[in-house]
Amino acid sequence: MPSKKQPLKQNDHILGKIKKFMNRKGVIQKVAAEGTISKYHVLFEGDSKPQEVTSRAIQCDPAFLPHSPQQVKQPFIAAGGEVLMSPASNFDEEGEQGNTQGAVQDTSIDDDDESGTEDQPMFDDIPDSSMQQLLETGTTIPKDDATNPLIAHGLKWTLEECISMDVCRDQPKNTIINFPNGVVPDLGNFYSIWKLLFPYDIMPDCVQNTSLLLEKGGLPPTTSTEMEKWFGITFARTLFKEQGRDLWRTEMHVESCCLPAAFGTRFGMSRNRYDSILSCLRFGKFSDLELLHNPWLPVQCFIDAFNTNQTKIVSPGTFILLDEIMSSWLGLEADYSLNGIPHKTKIKRKPKGVRVELKALIDYSAFSSVATAVALKQHGTYFIGIVKTAHKMYPKQFMGTHDFSKRGDHVALSANVQGHQLFAVGWLDGKRKDLVSACGTTLPSTPATRTRQEVVVSADKGVSTRPYLRTTPGCNIVASYFDNFHFIDVHDHMRQGILKLEQHWLTRNWVYRVLSTLFGVIVTDCYYASR
16 A cells, blocks of 8 residues: 655745645745644745645645655556556666565545656556556546646646647548338428337337236236327327316316317327326336346336437437436435435536436537547547546646637647547637547637627617627637537427426326436437438
8 A cells, every 4th residue: 555645844845836826935834733634834935924824735845855766667546546566666776677576656646736746657658458447447647747737647748839630531421310121201200200219129018017017906908009199198298388187178277268288088098097007107027136236227228228229220420429418306315215216416506406317429528538538539439528627637737827818819739648649729718618639620710609799888879789799719629529519408408498398297206207308308309300
């Protein structure tokens, strides 16, 4: 196990590492408090009196670190923060191999620490097998070199004047829908598209398992035709303001001027029959032991069928977007109820912050990182994404100190990770956007155009507002991302803001909540396919 990081003590020479004290040198006059976050009285160069700072704000000045005569081969950090050494680990001053075995070094630093030394390992020195383990386990590597902003967690970046050659030579292509047996359905008919995109392979299991529960309750079994009618009524509910039994009302409401929905006479299914199928709806049959092992099985079987059908029907185009789809859920969790949802995500900043999170792939994310770009490149996929919190190995320090003189300015860096060339691009558009990319160029692109309002004062009209177009220059990498990154959000808006199936299908059963979200995804896909 690595040794504990040595605490700073009185008379130690230090170097500031946060924005307020960045690269300022000083001497510790007094240790004010020791603990998880220690406090020190530090006299910085040029100051007349000491300042109280925490251990996270300063680091030991590398110029005053003790150096060992032996040079240890560069390590990489594995799971748990341990530093693993390659077999040839130690060498003496003459270059001959020493006999010290199992040497370790403590380089585990928390996320707020920006410390580093001149002898940090280069990322290219990590063996291929170790690199694969690093990407799969999501572990960390040494922190940024405070003296060189072009070295990020051991990965050396090179400033590029211009990236003019796109390593991705693939020709742009559109999304293709593969029609079974080559027969093209009537794309103007919603039902034809529904039969194409709904996973009908799971319909026999749905009919069988739903019928079993219906028969247990003394009700007649269902059929494929009746199930299709049930789906149709479920989606028709989104067209009416009424909910529940009011949808089957045949008399006009005294407080309404609209004709009644009259679902029973309109669709030929009574409310009791509809509710009975809803309460018995099952896409699979699972034992208690199977559900204990995997509580997501009631929806996982439908998700698997949906993914299999999408793989057969849809051939993606040039751009593929990865993002999350949220299904709002305010009910119980499995931690507090036997029938609660196995897991839900809580994000305070979101409008509906308590929900089930599903990952979606659409014809780019909080998932963007250097490791993501490398892993996808190893599978032949080129990645472009905004780097937010996952900034390991990304030159964030350089981007933060670079001088962007005006809106639209950009700067580009390149790095080679295990034979894969990556680019880091910083672009100023009000706030700085940091992108990581495995393809694209920095050649000029069509400027980003947005409509804005300005206040105009005139003698005849007084004070008024006037719209105007604001253009921001960019480059090819920036344009490729911002022209395509929003599609899942638009898809979510169509599903949640226009279709609103989850708002019309009120339930206390988490399985039905997730299924209603998935059904809404299919309906929205049908809408886009018809276009």
